[in-house]
Every structure is written in C-alpha cells, then in structure tokens.
Amino acid sequence: MYFETMQPTRLFFHCAIPSMVSMAVSSLYTVADGIFVGRFIGQDALAAVNLVMPLVMICFALADMVAVGSSVQISILLGRREEDQARVIFSSCVKLIAAFSCLAGLLGFFLARPALLTMGAGENVTELAAQYIRVYAVFSPLVMVFFAIDNYLRVCGKARYSMVLNVVTALGNILLDFVFIVLLRWGIWSAALASCLSLSLGTVLAMVPFFRQKLKLYFVRGILSLRQLGHLLANGSSELFTNIASSAMMLILNAVLLRIGGSLAVAAVSVVMYVDSIVNSLIFGLADSMQPAISYCHGCGLRARVRALEKRVLLTAAAISLAALIFMRSCGGGLIALFVQEGDSSLLTMSLRAMELFSLSYVVSWVDACLGSYLTALDRPGRSLAVTLCGTLVFPVLSLGILAPLWGLDGVWCMPLAAGVASAVVSVAAVATMGQTGGTSESAGPQE
Template sequence: MTQHEKLFESLPPTRLFFRCALPSMISMAMLSLYTVADGIFVGRYVGPNALAAVNLVMPLIMMSFALVDLVAVGSSVQISIRLGEKNERAANRIFSFCTGLIVALSCVIGLGGFFLAGPMVSLMGAEAEVTAMGAEYMQVYAVFAPVIMVFFAVDNYLRICGRVRYSMILNVVTALLNIVLDFLFLVVFRWGVAAAAAASCLSIALGTVLGFLPFVMGRLPLRFVRGTISARQLGNILANGSSEFFSSIAGSVMMVILNSVLLRLSGSMAVAAFSIVMYVDSIVGSLLFGMADSIQPAISYNYGARRRDRMLALEKRVLLTGAAVSLAALLWMQLGGKYVIPLFIQGDDPALLEMSLRAMRLFSLSYLLGWAGTCLSSFFTALNRPGRSLILAFSKTLVFPLACLAVLPAALGLDGVWLTAPAAGVLTAALAVWFLTAVLRQERAQDRQEGEGTPQA
C-alpha cells in the first residue's frame, strides 16, 4: 500500500482531517503572509499611494492566476479519483499533460500582462502616480509568470501524493524568504513598489523549483509520462475547475468594481483603507480555503473508492472547523483591529486609521456565515459536481455582492460598501444549504440502488 493509499483509506477521519488540514492551513497562511508582508512594507516604507496601487492591480494579477487554477484544481480532482480507482496510468497522463498546459498558459499570460499592464490600470481612473506604480508592479509579475504560476498547481499535486508536510515546509520557506527580500529591497535598498513584486516572484520561483524536485526524481506516485488526454477528459477537467476559476475571476471583478465605488465615494484613502482590511482578510480566507482544499483529494479519493461514509465524515469536520475559525476571526477583527491596522500606515494618519477600523469592524461580520460557501463549494467540486460548485462560487463572489452593492451604499453610504460582504454571506449560506440537501438526497438514493443491486445510471 502506497503512502497516499494509507493516508486516504486507513486513517480514522479525525486523524486524516488533521493530518491533511493543519499543514495545508499553515501553508496557505504562509502564502498569504507574503502578500500581507508586501502590504506592510509597501504601506510603511513606500506610502499610501503605493498601497492603493497594489490593491488596484492585485485583482488583475489574481485573474491571471485563476486561469492556471482552472486546470490545476480540475486536474487534481480527476487525478485523485483515478488514484482511488487504482488507475495510476491515467493519473500520470493527466498530471503530465496538465502541467505542460499550465506552463504554456503562463507564458501567454505573461506576454499579455507585460504589454497591456499600463492600459488596463489606466482604465480604473486613479491618479497618475497610483496608475504608474500599479503598472510597474503588474509588469514584474508578468515577467515571472512562466515560473510562478505553476507553483500553486505543483502544491496541489504534492498533497495528492500525500506529501502534505513537504508542501507545508515549502510554503513556509517561500514566505519567509519573501519577508527577508521585502526587508532588503524596501527597507535597506529603498527600491520602491516594483521591488515588492520582485520579492514575491523570486520567492515563488524558488518554491516552484523545489516543488517539482520530488516528481523529477521519481519518488512519488505521480510521474511525468508521454501522451495526451481526450478532449472529453479535458472538458471534464475544465468543468471541475470552473468553480474556482469563476470564483477567482468574479472575486477579482468585484474588487475592481468595489475600488471604483470607493474612489468615487472617498478617493484613494478609502481604497487604501479597504486594502488593509483585505490584507487581514486574506489570512482568514486562506485558512478556510487551505482547510477545504486540503481535504478535497481525500474526499475525491473516497468518492472514487465508493467510501461515502468516510467522505461525509470528512466534510462534517471541514464544516465544524470552518465555523470555529471564522468565529475566532470575527472576535479578533472586532477587538484587535486597532493593534493591526497601524502596521500598514506610514507615520501618523488618524483619518486613515479611523476609516480602516470602521471598515474592518463592519466587514468582519461576514465571518458569521461566510465559511459555508467556501467549505461546500470545495465539497461539490470534490464530488465531481462542477455545476453546483460553479453556481455557488459565482453567486458568492459576484452575483450576491453586486446585488448588495447596488442597494446598500445608496442607503448607508460608505458603510454600505463595508456591509456588502456580510449581506452577501447570508445569501450564499442559504444557497449552499439548499444545494447540500439536494446532493445528500442524491447520494442516499444511489446508496439504496447499490444496496438493492440496481445498476447505476
């Protein structure tokens, strides 16, 4: 029995959950840490205009990474299911083909991003200085795209192979290196906002090299092989990854819209205040996503092996932990925001501090129910139900927030923008519970069919 088989088949659900979830949550928290480190160093040592510039272009960068996630997440589900079915040949073929596809996509994205950075940022309507800084920051990411975008895919593949601790160590090393480079580039050498992007990209590039080493050396169940996959299989991979793709795209589009509304209501200070909240939120969001995403291979594996009891037991632990983490984050942001926000502010700026604190306290109400959408969207993806996962993710990140944004600011002004996320979270949770009820009903019906010996449709 291989390492991933022992992990996914034999460990009790609680031990399996913690074995997968804790390293992944640490990994994702560390990944978000270098984004937060950029925010702290940029805000304190370059200034609020640079902080606003980074926040303006980050949605565009995230959109480009979403294309890679489309292939990475979708292929991870299919690889896990094939390993559960003991079809390692098919799993290796999917792994090899999709890795090559991701590298090719990254090259195309990098070229487009480098030459179109200026025009895209200028469309957002910010001041000339902020626009120039944003374009400069984005172009650095574009140059490194071929070697950094594949990092998040190889991290998924490592966890599929049961190398969750190696993945965690890799992410910790990457994040710590980024912080060191941020300090050198921004504090010691005073190189400016582009250096913050370079620090992140150099760190991720090292993570890509170290991540692929075990595969190249042939030490894991997945190996590089020759061959392609069918158009139908590629379509299924893209469908399975579509929820994460559209979720990221929709979330990025929503951020662009929010930034535009904030610029209209209160100028670049509101954008800077919101960026501080988003930096803190990125840590919480990464913990939830890392937990849900880490259990996805185990759920897919047990779904392929027809172990529905283990599959449901794992998801129960995901939901309970998601609720606990979110409530803890709510208390932390309500009570501790005044100690965190000054880390991002250059000098003494009481107006920015007050606006950021108000934004954080209202936005943090989204943690009351927001965890349900994240946890259940990943669950539906793991069960090869891309339609439900896509609808839920798209509603969570764009449809419901847009609807709330159309109503709340008109009635509450700037507070309405901060309350958009909590209101959208309530609507998302209701939709997620409805979908879950339907899926569980389908699974029980299929169990009855199998028990009676009825062939599956």
C-alpha cells in the same frame, strides 16, 4: 492508501493542519508586501497594489482551474487504482499550465496600464500599479506553476513537504522585502520582485519530487483526449470563476470606492483585505486540503466516510471564523497600525470603521467556501460553479448596488455580510438537493 484506511479525525488533522499552515504562511508574503509598502512607500503605493492585485489573481486563475480540476480527476482515478491514466493527466496538465502562464504574462505586461486607466485611478497610482504588475508578468511562468503544483503534492500525500515549501517561500519573501524596500529603497516594483523571486524558488523545489519518480505521480508521455480535457476544465471552472469573479468584484469595489472616497478609501479597504487574507487562507486551506481525500473516497464509493470528513471541515471552519470575528473586533486597531504610516490618522480611522463592519461577515462567510469546495471534490462542477458565482460576484454586486447608495462607505463595508447570508442559503440548498454522492461501498476503512 491512507485516504481510505486512516481514522477520519486523524486523517483530517493529517491533511488539514499542514495545508492550513501552508496557506496561512503563504498569505504572509502578500501581507508583508502590504506592511512594507504601506509604511515605507506610502498611501498611493498601498492603493496601487490593491488596484492591481485582482489583475494578478485573474492570471493565476487559469492555472488554478487546470490544477484543481485535474487533481480531482487524479484523486478519483487513484481511488479506482487507475494510476497510469492519472499520470497522463498530471503530465499533460503541467504542460498546459506552463502554456497558460506564458500567455498570461504577455497579456499582463502589455495590457496592464490600459486596464488600470479605465478604472479611473490617478496618474501616480496608475504608474505605481503598472510597475508592480509588470514584474509579475515577467516571472509568470514560474510563479503560476508554484500555485498549481501544490495541488499535486497534496494528492501524493506530500502535505508536509508543501507546508515546508510555503514557509520557506514566505520567509524568503519577507527577507527580500526588507532588503529591497527598507535597506535599498528600490520602490514598489521591488515588492513584486521579492515575491516573484521567492515563489520561483518554491516552484523549482516543488518540481523535484516529481522528477525523481518516487511518488504516485511523475511525468510520462501521453495526451489527454478532448473529452477528458473538457471534463477536468469544467470541474475546475468553479475555481477559475472563483478567482475571476472575486477579482472582478474587487475591481468593481475599487471603482465604487474611488468614486465615493477616493484613493484613501481604496487604501483603507486594502488594509482590511490584507488582514482578511489570513483568515481566508485558513478557510480555503482547510477546505482544499480535504479535496484529495474526499475525491479518493468518492472514487472508492465510501459515502459515509466522505460525509464524516466534510463534517469535520465545516465544524473547524465555523470555529476559525468565530475566533477571527472576536479577534478582529477586539484587536483590529493594533493590526491596522502595522500598515499605516505614523501620523496618517485619516487612513487609520477609516480602516478601523471598515474592519468593524466587515468582520461581521465571518458569521456566515465560511459556509459557501467549504460547500463549494465539497461539491468540486464530488465532481459536481455545475453546482459548484453556481455556488461560486453567487458567493463571489452575483450577491456581492447586488448587495453593493443596494447598500452603497443607501449608506455610502458604511454600505460598502456591510456588503460582505449581506452577500454572505444569501450565498450561504444557496450553497446549503445546492448540497441538500444533490442526492447521493455516488458509489456503493460503505465498508472499506473506518467511517466515523
């Protein structure tokens, strides 16, 4: 397989570019929601989407846990030439994801409103948020599978096909947003409907190659042992807790913002997070794109090749983050204006201040994201989970608890920088003390 034979730099671009484009474009459907909702529905609707999105992401976290954990195991097995067992894991995990998605949909539909009320949001914002999340709950089986199946396409070397699917999905979402919100004036629930319809189409198209049985993975009969299931869930637990911890952090952050600055502050941070989602999608797309190759080479025992690939990930992530920092501090005002209704100067001013301070976090925020993904690819779930929890929950909560009482809203905007520095130190220490990545062979394929 080309994972072990292609020159590392060429392999890096072969895997990373389609995945980064896929992630960046797929993030546009969220950004498109923000632009259409903010400009054509209003400030309360923008705050409602930001309040409810963490709950949506928690539901997706279950599918992500199974998909990432199993794709690492599948890549290692393919590297060991154990293709039959890899297919059993793939088939079993797709079924498991479908079951999880049905459960998540039921919980989301019936428990969304009580969860929102506990956060202290006003009645209008709560009602708008409930409308939004219930659409996702109805479509959850198809939507959650879409976010999972992308991992298996990349394992099979179909990164470009995945990229095309994400582009088609994002463009379809933007078109439907325009039709539903601008032309038909259907309201906030139609923003969720636009996303779910386009993602459902993406799921159907993504499943086609696996049913045709022309890839290394396709559906077979077989059952995972409890030991295998426990191991892959443990390895994917870092991704689960990344989503849950980051979503929980957003819930905590929103609660703090509601207390300090009201729904205006929640709307302001949502604008910044929409812009930040594009940068994050590039970083995570970059890191995730190399997981199959790193896991495969790890299974083959190619330690030098593993290190060469990760070095390219880190250098590229640092360059992207630096460019984002410069761009957001020089052109942030123009971006923010896309999300704000004309004449809403208070939201524009607060969002500009938030972006000015928040953007400083890009100096270090890429470190734990890349190294956490690296540890997952090497089948080190314990270390990966520790890095994830520190970076997405522990240090952000501690930083928020210290800085918000001292500096108010400015303390909230500075929290990502403080948390990023601490998590970067922990993630570097986790990798530095790991020892050898395993395996014995250093000779197969070009290394550096």
